[in-house]
Amino acid sequence: MTPHANSALLAKLYRSIYRIRRVEEEIERIYPTDKIKSPVHLSLGQESVAVGVCAALHKDDIVFATYRGHAAYLAKGGDLNRMIAELYGKATGCARGKAGSMHLIDRAAGFMGTSAIVATTIPQAVGYAFAMRYRKQDTVTVVFFGDGAVEEGAFHESLNFAALKQLPIIFVCENNLYAIHAPLRDRLAGAGLCARAQSYGIPAKRIEDGDTLALHSEVSLAAAEIRAGRSGPHFIEAMTYRYVRHVGPGDDLFLKYRSQEELDAWKAKDEVKRLAAMLGAPEAQRIRDEAEKEIAAAFDFAEKSPFPSPRELEENLFHA
Amino acid sequence: MTPHANSALLAKLYRSIYRIRRVEEEIERIYPTDKIKSPVHLSLGQESVAVGVCAALHKDDIVFATYRGHAAYLAKGGDLNRMIAELYGKATGCARGKAGSMHLIDRAAGFMGTSAIVATTIPQAVGYAFAMRYRKQDTVTVVFFGDGAVEEGAFHESLNFAALKQLPIIFVCENNLYAIHAPLRDRLAGAGLCARAQSYGIPAKRIEDGDTLALHSEVSLAAAEIRAGRSGPHFIEAMTYRYVRHVGPGDDLFLKYRSQEELDAWKAKDEVKRLAAMLGAPEAQRIRDEAEKEIAAAFDFAEKSPFPSPRELEENLFHA
Amino acid sequence: MRNAAGEITYAQALYEATVQEMERDAGVFVYGLGVDDPIGMYGTTLDLHKKFGADRNFDTPLSEDAMTGIGIGAALAGLRPIHVHQRMDFLMLCMNQLVNIAAKASYMYAGQVQVPMVVRGIIGRSWGQGAQHSQSLHAFFMHVPGLKVVAPVTPHDAKGCMIAAIRDNNPVVFMEHRMLYNNRGFVPPEAYEVPFGKARVLAEGDDLTLVAISHMVVEAIRARAHLAEVGIGVEVIDPVSLAPLDMDTIARSVEKTGRLLVVDNDWTNCGASAEIIAETVERFQGKRAVRVARLGYAPVPCPTTKPLENLYYQNGRTIALKAYDMVKGGVGHWEPHGEDAKEIAEFKGPF
Amino acid sequence: MRNAAGEITYAQALYEATVQEMERDAGVFVYGLGVDDPIGMYGTTLDLHKKFGADRNFDTPLSEDAMTGIGIGAALAGLRPIHVHQRMDFLMLCMNQLVNIAAKASYMYAGQVQVPMVVRGIIGRSWGQGAQHSQSLHAFFMHVPGLKVVAPVTPHDAKGCMIAAIRDNNPVVFMEHRMLYNNRGFVPPEAYEVPFGKARVLAEGDDLTLVAISHMVVEAIRARAHLAEVGIGVEVIDPVSLAPLDMDTIARSVEKTGRLLVVDNDWTNCGASAEIIAETVERFQGKRAVRVARLGYAPVPCPTTKPLENLYYQNGRTIALKAYDMVKGGVGHWEPHGEDAKEIAEFKGPF
Ligand SMILES: Cc1ncc(C[n+]2csc(CCOP(=O)(O)OP(=O)(O)O)c2C)c(N)n1
């Protein structure tokens, strides 16, 4: 536990993490109704990574993420109504229903999008960071990706370039130990993820147990160094765990690629509960009540919104 | 200088390196006649890497290389007549004139080919090594590539897989300090090439000064370990230097991307001269005389060979 | 697996072909993301590692580019790799090895090497697969000499093409549409090859030749039923293999009908439908006036929301309407009714 | 640079366009392997880093895949990257980012983002470039909605298209043929745009419409001269932009000539030539009988040896013979004589 955690920060983090947890749970609940006609890759269990990291960023910092992007979108300040509407395929969605859960975006919040092809947003984030440096801005780009993305060549090419040019970017690897059903040890040779980044001279740090506060303070430090022009890229390996299946809601222990014990051990250190306990009951309850209202309203908004009209099919291919 | 170098080995190495040096020089000499209608990426200055490595291999070991592949082809035992004929575009060429200098092959010699797209033979070599392990052979695959190839994602993906499966392969990076005109320091962040390989848990060693004997003994050891089933992949960074332009014959100092001093320093430690000196005059002269005859005959063979017939244009696309 | 009629599903047919070839030839192995996981690629590779050992059915890192090259290298060494991709879209990471190496190795080395490799790509559709999980892109592979491309539609052809692909000494891109996996059909239990370059006339008719690719064959058959109600006879052709492409069978049919409609499971621009139309008119010009048309994906990326996704794809009705127009010369109005595709609307995974 | 007639080379035209746009817009930058080296990409990017700083013209690691994504990211941030590739063949490493991201971002995000990026690809030819250094592959980019594709042939169009490409708010694949670099032509010194989607009628004629792509335009003009000797009038059309494609201009010409020959600098199967033929016949069917044909690379990888390389490509004579056949209906024999291409035989680098 970080000693510097003050209560305002705690409240902010709890608000963020509770909201995401409950949004994901609501999606799970609604999913069997088929109103969400889209694959959803839920962040249940992994919320703390996005929460800890994004709470340390400024509004005009930029985030890129993956198909498992609900948490990062919300943590960075993405509009909740438009996210749920997007899942429902509605015209009020953040991409007017054209993109679904796997491709969220909210430019106003600095959330620049996600991709369903593993590792593809990593170079884009590096390019965005390049543009920041080009324009001499003191903003930072953060890119979230899974442990599987590290196996793609694009990861290496991106890190090499970011390090060469000392770009303002923080690479955040959400290491949830699996790529779909494949454990990391079957996919990755050598000394681990941080060693990869270090071979490019990029400072790398592993944060255990999905520790929200540790992530927050690590990213705060890294971002401050970057903004001050004292460092180039940073790499963070955030240990975390997915509670439900790779895609879609519900348990997958019956597939036997992971164990009940492993899951239980991670649930025992659940960050939503931990932050609630640190914050104290009355404040936490107030935050929960607020969130519940907002979430209910968002699903209601989505339900009541119209579908896009047929003429939208061929719109937006090109910009004038 | 390695203490174990015996005179038979020295003679073998000198025969190999002198022959390659002279073949490259002859290509340089002939080139302005336009008989070779093909880009040639000469190995002049870099011969010792192929020579030291290949001399440590068995005939049924397999080598993959790059467009700068004359030295590796010859060092592994590739047919000289068919190589020169290939450069001349003749039907007696090792690929019947269809492939040119950039794509040499000699299956009988275990030389499995090269590619003009940087880094592309690296995964193929890993796949070949996979097949050796699959069949429980005690052979080894070697893949040569330049320092530039390390920047391609395919390099990383290949090393990761080779290390994961502990495949019988030796990665030999010919670090000639440049990719065309770009110095390595402008392209590669971090602690150097060996660190890259080590991050996959692959033992890596850098050999300075193009030292033929050191390369020979290093590869001998690595190959023995692999054959004995005691190790997976090895990585060797062979420091070397290109005497002439990236492509085509002749000097390129006027382009000013590298200096006369740098070139002179490398020429001062030329391995062809060094091995000759170690071997002693009479033996060296005998080897030179033999090589000259063979080379003259090869160019003669190429000159006299016919071009492929027009009907070959559409042959060999598919195998029945 | 088989029911009383000797039927199995498309997915089971792929599994059966793979097992039989792995039993026959110790050099055949299957690899790719997820092939040895508890889902086993929709059952098509389920537990093959238990049957044949972990060397012959193994998961890989997420490294499509190198893993393609590794398959090529293994094939150069004489093995017979089958590389499986959960989506065709991921093949965009493999283009360098497929286009620059696999397609060229035999020719470039004057036949001294061969690359007997099968690249299985699954086409996603429905349930919000969206822009990056629904592409087919077979036009790319057809464009490049040195690759073979097949897109079997029936369980029978799935098995026979898979066996032929594995035995083929050249790189074969093997396209599977996820919406076909649960279709059942009679499949002989023994091993057999469906030869490449032979199209199938699935149904005869005199008024219009309807060539359909991959899953669009299912919709073409629906369209034929619609059109039968108004007395229009449609000949439905499934090319089965796209490279080589059996233009003779298509031309023979067009000779009879004088009309050719090609429906692709892909965009039309520089697509398979352009190729088939161009080749057909080159053959018939000066001999016979033929009417031709193409249908395919809407010329945009695939949207996720259902109302737009429905418009993005062709279906029995849109095909029937186009065919009606071609036969009636644009005169008259008609609204086909009856059953629409159910498998699309009902699909809910696995993904 | 300019001679008395105001002429500069194709390479100089590209350089001039780039400099003018870099001066106009501080967001324009040029990157790619070798762009700041002493050769400066055949002079097209020579010393731009000295003029505009190292941020705006820089070499990269050999990392085509990520460097494409990095360009996309910079474009998403509002910059205007120009990514240069010494060979189109290397674009096979960029397909994932180009096809799955660049082409789709605007649509997928309902127009909220744009990717104003230029991808310059140079087509290699001659002097044993061989299988992996001679491909064009524009059919791939034409196939995928969301990309623009241009292939200017004259110095004038090279400059105007480059300026238009840089100003375009969408990803543009910009194809340059190495054999055009030394061609000279009049180029206005000021900045101007050549609009995409407008084909050029380079020469008029009544007997046959000859559409040629990229360097094949040069050969088409040679073919026209051959055919003029036997009284056959050829209308030569350069589409300039391949996506969007100006089918109206082509159709107008075919309306007049009744014959269409498309010569591509690529394979024909699912190629630009298939598309142009298919679209043309779809338009004319029932209205007018037209004769059509396609020519392109031989359907194999490019061999290096000169005698086979010569057969691999189309040239003024092979095009003229095909056109002659189409006009004369295959009757009679003719052997075109006269000058052949010299730039090919004489080319000796730089590579
Ligand atoms: C390039 C690519 N290859 C394969 C897939 C299929 N796929 C989707 S998610 C996934 C696992 C990714 O694991 P990881 O990066 O650890 O992220 P996680 O899902 O665990 O958050 C795979 C293999 C894909 N989408 N893209």
Ligand SMILES: Cc1ncc(C[n+]2csc(CCOP(=O)(O)OP(=O)(O)O)c2C)c(N)n1
């Ligand atoms: C994928 C790819 N990108 C770019 C090129 C162009 N190119 C040819 S050789 C070369 C430099 C390679 O340098 P290195 O790997 O160090 O080998 P060297 O030529 O020094 O032996 C480049 C960039 C290419 N052939 N392939």
Ligand SMILES: [Mg+2]
């Ligand atoms: Mg993971």
Ligand SMILES: [Mg+2]
């Ligand atoms: Mg080098």
